[in-house]
Amino acid sequence: MSKREIPEINAGSMADIAFLLLIFFLVTTTMDKDAGYLRQIPKKLDIEMEKPPKVEEKNIYEIKINDRQEMFVRDSILPVEEIDNLHRRIKHFFLANRGKSAGERKLNYPYYANITRQVIDGGLAQVNAEIERIEAEMERDPSDYWGQYYELQMNKLSEWEKKQRAFDLYSESGATIMPEIAREAHIRIVPQIATDYSAFIAIQSEIQRAITEMRDEESMKLFNIKYSTMEKFYEQNKNEDMPTILPLYKERLELLKILFPEKIIEVAPKN
Amino acid sequence: MSKFKKNEGKSAPAINTSSLPDIVFMLLFFFMVATTTKDIDPMVRINNATGVGLTDLTPYKQRSEVDFVYLGKPIVGDASKFDKGVAVQYDGILGNIDKIDEWKSDKYTQKPKGFATPKEKVVTCFKVDEQVPVGILFDAKKELQNADFNTIAYHAAERGNNKGYSIDNN
Numbered sequence: 001m002s003k004r005e006i007p008e009i010n011a012g013s014m015a016d017i018a019f020l021l022l023i024f025f026l027v028t029t030t031m032d033k034d035a036g037y038l039r040q041i042p043k044k045l046d047i048e049m050e051k052p053p054k055v056e057e058k059n060i061y062e063i064k065i066n067d068r069q070e071m072f073v074r075d076s077i078l079p080v081e082e083i084d085n086l087h088r089r090i091k092h093f094f095l096a097n098r099g100k101s102a103g104e105r106k107l108n109y110p111y112y113a114n115i116t117r118q119v120i121d122g123g124l125a126q127v128n129a130e131i132e133r134i135e136a137e138m139e140r141d142p143s144d145y146w147g148q149y150y151e152l153q154m155n156k157l158s159e160w161e162k163k164q165r166a167f168d169l170y171s172e173s174g175a176t177i178m179p180e181i182a183r184e185a186h187i188r189i190v191p192q193i194a195t196d197y198s199a200f201i202a203i204q205s206e207i208q209r210a211i212t213e214m215r216d217e218e219s220m221k222l223f224n225i226k227y228s229t230m231e232k233f234y235e236q237n238k239n240e241d242m243p244t245i246l247p248l249y250k251e252r253l254e255l256l257k258i259l260f261p262e263k264i265i266e267v268a269p270k271n
Numbered sequence: 272m273s274k275f276k277k278n279e280g281k282s283a284p285a286i287n288t289s290s291l292p293d294i295v296f297m298l299l300f301f302f303m304v305a306t307t308t309k310d311i312d313p314m315v316r317i318n319n320a321t322g323v324g325l326t327d328l329t330p331y332k333q334r335s336e337v338d339f340v341y342l343g344k345p346i347v348g349d350a351s352k353f354d355k356g357v358a359v360q361y362d363g364i365l366g367n368i369d370k371i372d373e374w375k376s377d378k379y380t381q382k383p384k385g386f387a388t389p390k391e392k393v394v395t396c397f398k399v400d401e402q403v404p405v406g407i408l409f410d411a412k413k414e415l416q417n418a419d420f421n422t423i424a425y426h427a428a429e430r431g432n433n434k435g436y437s438i439d440n441n
Contacts, residue, residue: 014292022299029306034332034339035325036396036424041416043391067404069438080438193406197399198320200408201427202436205322212324228324235330268409 037204039264058108059184061093063203067194071203083202090187090210094260098179110185115178117171120164127157166255173222179259186263193269207264215256227256307332314360315343319428320401321437328396328424336388337424338378340371342407343400357403368411371395372418379420391421398426401437 063086064072071078074093078086096109105111113119131153138146170178187207191200215227223230234249307329331337341360348365350356358365361374379390395415397408412423430436 011289011292015288015295018292018295018299022295022302025299025302025306028309029302030309031306032319032428034307034328034337034396034426035429036328036426037322038326038394038422038424041412041421041423043421044416044419081435083436083438191405194404195406196401196438197403197405197408198401198436199438200405201320201322201401201425202438204425205324205427205430205436208322208324232327235327238330239334266409266412268413269406 037201037208039204039266055184055186059110059182059186061090061185061187062190063188064190065192065195065199065203067192069196069199080199083206086203086206087210087213090207091214094181094185094210094214098181110182112179112181115163115167115180116176117167120160120167123160124157124164127153127160131157162254163258165251166258169251169255170222170259181259181261185261186265188265188267190267191269195269211260211262214260218259219252219256222255223252227253310339311360311362313341314346314363314365315341315358315400316346317341317343317398317400318402318437319426320399321430321434322427323430325427325429326424328394331394334388335382335386336392337394337396338375339396339398339426340374340411341398342368342403355404355407357407368407369414371411372414372420375415375418375420390419393420394422394424395420396424396426 062074069080071080071083073086073089093109097105097112100106100112131150134146134150134153138150167178189200189203212228219225219227219230230249231253234246234253237246240246328337342357344350344356345353345358345365350358353359353365354367357368359368359371360366361370375393375395379393397411399408408425415421415423
């Protein structure tokens, strides 16, 4: 067989093809990222509640905003130019009584409870006893009467178990007391119907900033890694197979969420 | 006498373009990585509100756990046809806010097979023009609550480092 030379392929039109592809992608895609503030809507209730439970004034951080975007925060007016300071004020609301003894705590800020091993063990024992009692009752009386109550206690149990896991992680560094903010402490946004979306988002942004900063600082102290870094990693790799790092991050995130809960109530504006 | 030869009549040598495809491919890959596909054409005008500390919704999008709804003034047509002058875009249709629960339920039944996320965890993302009154969002939240869709997201754009919030206070 004679040696034949392979002719060179003309690649001059390669650029044209690539350009076509490039222009196709330029037209069909957008640059902007989809990002936002994730929020929960409370579950709907089957029973109409007559009166909402009373919450003490010191546990509420109220942000009122009217249809001219003027804000009234807790006990003072906040000019629009100074909205950048709102996150510092929210942080102060959360941290004012943190780690303070009963004598020196401030009266108009939420109190902290000192969670110890005994508190958690006691809580767990109490819930377990209650569940056993209901199970016995349910065996005697198979009607629907006890169902809802049983569910409530099961929720309580899982909450205590969560708290136990968080405490285990928290006490790894040698601490014996875990500070926990009052259950009722929350941030309340009270807009009006004609409040602009941009102002509403600005408030959401400042709240998010305050909570993330507090979690980040605590996380740096405990684990030497930022909360936001762990959360981002966890969200992106949630469904991947990483048997060591994912459960660890999940537990840490849960602990930080218990230490600095994100409780926001958005009050629906009245007509 | 001159040392320099005048090379009249000789054409300039052709520029080698063999690396042009490489350059273009590089551009192409950059755009493929840096952008996301546009799912629908907007029918309402939206100027994004700005904020910091946003949650990236891309992972939710990849798991198709998020539905987008758009609120703003319509680009074509009369705004006064809609409640409070705010049109709500459900995929390709403009409507009022009270249809949101039906639209969400339809979307949920159309999810791909093997989609296991419960109803209350599927995110409804509101993409809202910065001047829309928030009252309409609370109407939407009420509808969603009654239909057991309990997770929402308020869409916003990342705020620049030295810029303030885009609040128009008159």
